[in-house]
Amino acid sequence: MNPSLLSAPPSSNPRPLLSFQPFRFSPNYHPRRRRYRVSFPRNSLATDDQSPTSTSSPETTTTSPDIFGGPKDLTGIQPLVEKLTPPARLATSAVILAGAIAAGYGLGLRFGNNRNAALGGAAVLGAAGGAAVYAVNAAVPEVAAVSLHNYVAGCDGPEAIKREDIENIAQKYGVSKQDEAFNMELCDIYCRFVSSVLPSGGEDLRGDEVETIISFKNALGIDDPDAASMHMEIGRRIFRQRLETGDRDGDLEQRRAFQKLIYVSTLVFGDASTFLLPWKRVFKVTDSQVEIAIRDNAKQLYASKLSSVGRDVDEELLVSLREAQLKYKLSDELAKDLMMEHKRKLVEKNISVALNILKSRARTVGGVKQAVEELDKILAFNDLLISLSKHPDADHFARGVGPVSLVGGEYDSDRKMDDLKLLYRAYVTDSLSGGRMESHKFAALNQLRNILGLGNKEAEAIKLDVTSKVYQKRLSEAFQSGDLEMADSKAAFLQNLCEELHFDPQKASEIHEEIYRKKLQQCVADGELDDKDVSALLKVRVMLCIPQQIVDAAHSDICGSLFEKAVKEAIGAGVDGYDADIREAVRKAAHGLRLTREAAMSIASKAVRKIFVNYVKRSRSAENRTESAKELKKMIAFNTLVVTPLVADIKGESSDTPSEEPVKEEEKQFVDDEWESLQTLRKIKPDKDLIAKIGKPGQTEITLKDDLSERDRMDLYKTYLLFCMTGQVTRITFGAEIRTKKDDSEYLLLNQLGAILGLTTTETVEVHRSLAEQAFRKQAEVILADGQLTKARVEQLNDLQKNVGLPGPYAQKIIKSITTTKMAAAIETAIGQGRLNIKQIRELKESGVDIDNMITESLRENLFKKTVDEIFSSGTGDFDEEEVYDKIPADLKINAQKARGVVHDLARNRLSNSLIQAVALLRQRKYQGVVSSLNDLLACDKAVPAEPLSWEVPEEGCDASVLLDDDDSTGFTGEKSAGPNANSVRGFEVIDSIKTQLETICPGVVSCADILAVAARDSVAALGGKSWTVQLGRRDSTNASFSNANTDLPSPLMNLDELTSAFSNKGFTAKEMVALSGAHTTGQARCLLFRNRVYNETNIDSTFAKSIQSNCPSSDGGDNLSYLDASSPVIFDNAYYKNLVNKKGLLHSDQQLFNGGSTDSQVTTYSNNPITFYSDFADAMVKMGNLSPLTGTSGQIRTNCRKVN
């Protein structure tokens, strides 16, 4: 063997072994790095062509004597050295050395003639002698190695090798085991041996390999580290072979060989193997792969050990198995699994035999016995294992001793379940073959169920089935033999029978019932139960102890269904077919089957009601009332002609004498009263003539009371009633119809219908009355169209009432409800239109009109507000606290506290408005108006005493200053170019055009300020808003304030607080601000003013933001316009507020009004209530228009709004 192979990396591109990571050889794998000359003569690891015929038998490890090779010859000086014992070798060396020195000295003296020459000669020959001595000694270990080899090769077998002999050889040559050549030979021998012991790739381990290797290792006396490195060498060799072979099968074999090597080596070196065998490092395998190698081989060995174990297990065998398991280093868990599997396999053999017998075509009683015997073998084996598992020494036994189970094996599948059930059934049948179930068999059955892995339910079902049959057999024997009859207590007899068979008494009772039912069925086969049948049945009942209710149930079931059949046949014959034969059959069935009258009636009722319901269904699906009534009529006929005689037959009565239901006294009285007025109701009460004409009334016992709801039944009745009233309507072509008047006999049918529907008299009356009411109301509404009740109308209504037959109180109630509703509507409209004030309301109340219920609360509140508003604007200055706070709220029935709040709000609002108004009127020199306004102010002050009012005259107000153009020539800078207005305020040319026209017609009279105020109002009205009154007389300013326009106008970037304060600075409340902002329901704004909002703000609807962004790019287009209210840009409505609620305010300032702050609720109110908005907006606009106007001689009337005159 080429030693370089040992240190050379096996391959630069190896394939994984054991599916490991690529193998990389590490030359430094062992601390004692040596070069071994190791040869592998024959070994079972080798592939076939490399290995000579193996002499090992599968059972035990034997090694061929020639595994170590033939004897080796000595060469060169080795034979000489071999002959010298160590002392002789020492003496010879000394003689050679001394002789050489002496000879050298002599020769030097002789040829040099002086001492120096002699010494030189001695040195030269001495050195040569020394070299010879060294050569002799150096050859010693090799000679010893050859001697060792020849000794081993010469032994009869590895077993014959003795440690003393090897030590003697070392001693003989005076070498130690560490001497390289000697050591190498030892390693070579060990390596050859181990290789020969390990079975080749395809073969399994035999189990004795570890012991064989350990004893050989001991005999050789090789050190563990040396031995271990030989194991690693063998591993390398397997790797190389794998690379050389290269095919799939070879690869697999070598992988297995490697696994075996790992396993055996680990066991050989025991605990030290972790240090001595660096598999992971050298072969790059993982821990788990090493574990798998150990586990798989251990399993294989243990399994092969188990394979010889049969059903005759004993303690000794179990102990030896346990020892083997420990020796093989197999985990308890796996050992247990293997044992379970082995037991199962043994049992499966019996199962298979038993099944073959049971399933064979030629199955005989003996065959079944045989199958049962197989099962008994299994049970015996199972018992043995269970008792062994409870043995005191069970700890020392193999793992997995205990009950057997087929779970997890070849019979553990749904497919095989039927086979197992077959076996179980056979065993149950066999256990009961003696007519009873022995206790031990009962226990055995439980064991068998567990072994077979049958579910409790399945096993019980089989047991029940088999036992039931046996029970029935025993019962019939007891019957026939008379044993049962003779028994003193039948119950005890039956109980005992159950116990003997381990049979559930409940199931026994079910069998008894079944027997009884069968008997009953036989008895009624001829359609009748005669006395003989009755006594035979009684006997069965007594013998089998069957409870009465079971018997009753069986009778009503079996006899009932026979009776039902008879009834159905009778009904099925229909109106024409219910003849004498059928009647006879019904009578026979009803009485011959000995059904109770209730039971028979209940059966008949069920069948009849089904037919009734079908009629009802057809009636409901009919296309018109006439057709629908016709179906009901058929039902009535069916009731009269079929059901009525049927009921009589069941009851055994003559149908000629109908039993009349007694009407309760109280109800009768009530009905009698009603008869008087309701004509239709009167008609359903039959008079004698009619009875004689149409025959007897139908039965009333079977009704649809429980099948249909009360409402449905009343509806059906109503349908027929209308049919009775209107007659039959026949439609002919072109939409015309012919009405056929019905005679009063229809009403009698209606009466019968009421009975079939199970309607009580009260319910019937109810239908008649509601129909009459309906008719009355319809016509009364026409008469009372305007809600006025005149004398003539009263008479008209009286006639109508009589005509319809509606009782007086009902008619009165209807009249009242009509007049009240009409009046309420009229009053509401009057209040809404302002035609009704508190005074008139009071009058109405006094005349008994129920105002509180006629007018809604909100309308009453509005009326209150309006009344107070009128007081505050009456110009009188009167404020009667009692009247306002108590009386009016009481008359309008509104909450006094709430009323007080309304008064305060109004007063506060009016207070400053009145003052502003007074000042404005003063400037217009309307003194009467000034007094009125001041009176109003005083009235408000009485309601809410105010702080002393301050009156600062602002510099700018509603004075058209905003219209003045900048004038470069004079250096005038007005408001137009101020920041908030520049490029923003638009439409000056509209004002110009109005002004020009006015100046033409009426020069110097109408100021630009008035034009602006009116134009604002009229644009709002033109766009659909509400108009308001604009007080006129403003004059135009001669100046404008650029700086005030810059500071005072609110900015679109302001937050709610800032906006509120900007408006407050001009005397406006937050509420007025919100109302005024509604002006943004129209108009447009520039992109630069809302760009930040649509790109960066979060309180904005994303779809809305995107749509605006399309016209407002993030950088350019600052002047692009977007509608402030995109949903209805040119309509003055409340959409602006709806937008805010939906986060669709365009300006930052807009959305501030609805952003979780104090103004949210007002925005919500306006968004829901446009009227409130219009009204508040108008009020605030008036206020804004009256903001410090110039009057009298102040200012001027400009000729051109853009310039001062």
Ligand code: HEM
């Ligand atoms: C709450 C404070 C207010 C702010 C911050 C505000 C701001 C604005 C802004 C930035 C514009 C767009 C101007 C432009 O793009 O050039 C605008 C337009 C408009 N504003 Fe206001 N405004 C407010 C109150 C009001 C009030 C009280 C009214 C009237 C009662 C009103 C009536 C209008 C009208 C009609 C337009 C449209 C003008 C046009 O389309 O040419 N605004 N407002």
